[in-house]
Amino acid sequence: MLALGIDPGTASLGYGLVKEHADGSLECLDYGVIRTGAKQPMPRRLQRIHLEIRRLIEAHQPDRAAVEELFFARNVSTAITVAQARGVVLLTLQEAGLPIAEYKPNVIKQAICGYGGADKAQMQEMVRLLLAIDEAPKPDDAADALAVAITDVHSYRLTDFAID
Amino acid sequence: MLALGIDPGTASLGYGLVKEHADGSLECLDYGVIRTGAKQPMPRRLQRIHLEIRRLIEAHQPDRAAVEELFFARNVSTAITVAQARGVVLLTLQEAGLPIAEYKPNVIKQAICGYGGADKAQMQEMVRLLLAIDEAPKPDDAADALAVAITDVHSYRLTDFAID
Numbered sequence: 588m589l590a591l592g593i594d595p596g597t598a599s600l601g602y603g604l605v606k607e608h609a610d611g612s613l614e615c616l617d618y619g620v621i622r623t624g625a626k627q628p629m630p631r632r633l634q635r636i637h638l639e640i641r642r643l644i645e646a647h648q649p650d651r652a653a654v655e656e657l658f659f660a661r662n663v664s665t666a667i668t669v670a671q672a673r674g675v676v677l678l679t680l681q682e683a684g685l686p687i688a689e690y691k692p693n694v695i696k697q698a699i700c701g702y703g704g705a706d707k708a709q710m711q712e713m714v715r716l717l718l719a720i721d722e723a724p725k726p727d728d729a730a731d732a733l734a735v736a737i738t739d740v741h742s743y744r745l746t747d748f749a750i751d
Numbered sequence: 752m753l754a755l756g757i758d759p760g761t762a763s764l765g766y767g768l769v770k771e772h773a774d775g776s777l778e779c780l781d782y783g784v785i786r787t788g789a790k791q792p793m794p795r796r797l798q799r800i801h802l803e804i805r806r807l808i809e810a811h812q813p814d815r816a817a818v819e820e821l822f823f824a825r826n827v828s829t830a831i832t833v834a835q836a837r838g839v840v841l842l843t844l845q846e847a848g849l850p851i852a853e854y855k856p857n858v859i860k861q862a863i864c865g866y867g868g869a870d871k872a873q874m875q876e877m878v879r880l881l882l883a884i885d886e887a888p889k890p891d892d893a894a895d896a897l898a899v900a901i902t903d904v905h906s907y908r909l910t911d912f913a914i915d
Contacts, residue, residue: 633841667831687794
């Protein structure tokens, strides 16, 4: 089972691909960020996000996708910008025919660290341990995306057990 | 010159097509709303918006497109939902290779009614008069989209004069 996790954004959108092996171990296949230039018009930035995610899907052929839900108490204009990118992400995943899950930030923290109030450093260290990689994935957006993908693998596993 | 105006939304997205004739008169070619079911998953709703706008562009072959900017002081979760749809709209217009303009609500009111504080009824009546149609266009989202298209025609006209 291969899950694509996405941490939405416009300037920097994180992605991570996590494979679950038959023995339940996790492997990080790829991670990184899609960057778009702040000087480019927004429609072109959104198109770049669309094309890059499509390219990722074609290259890795994931079975599932998961996207972090947005939670903004403060800055509405930032929320609007990120949500525009998130809309394009959801469309692109839908066009690829992938099952799409959405997880709230505290649910992701709960899934990775065991409690919803975990901080960034704890999250990155747990992601590193769960994926058995030597160094914590950078930058933050990519680490967040891997956390989303791991959450999805866990969630899928639980659903799987529930059906049995 | 044919302008496609869009008032973004998820449950109901308004569109309007306004043609400017050589003598400067305006004609309303089409208007309406794209509705998506609240019970459908968001990715599917966004895909429907994408496909319907693409169909509109193919059917009418507009020269330009314009989208209302979002302004939300209050409800962040509504802002996020509408912004996701707006992101898909911008992507779809960009994919069609259209020049894309974005106008703030008060700029649209200024362009249509002459002042930025115009109310809904004044806007609808002015849209009706400018397009020389018998009845005010319904529903509101479609009337708003026609107002966006008219604003774009006016703005293009002004730019045109400026270049001469």
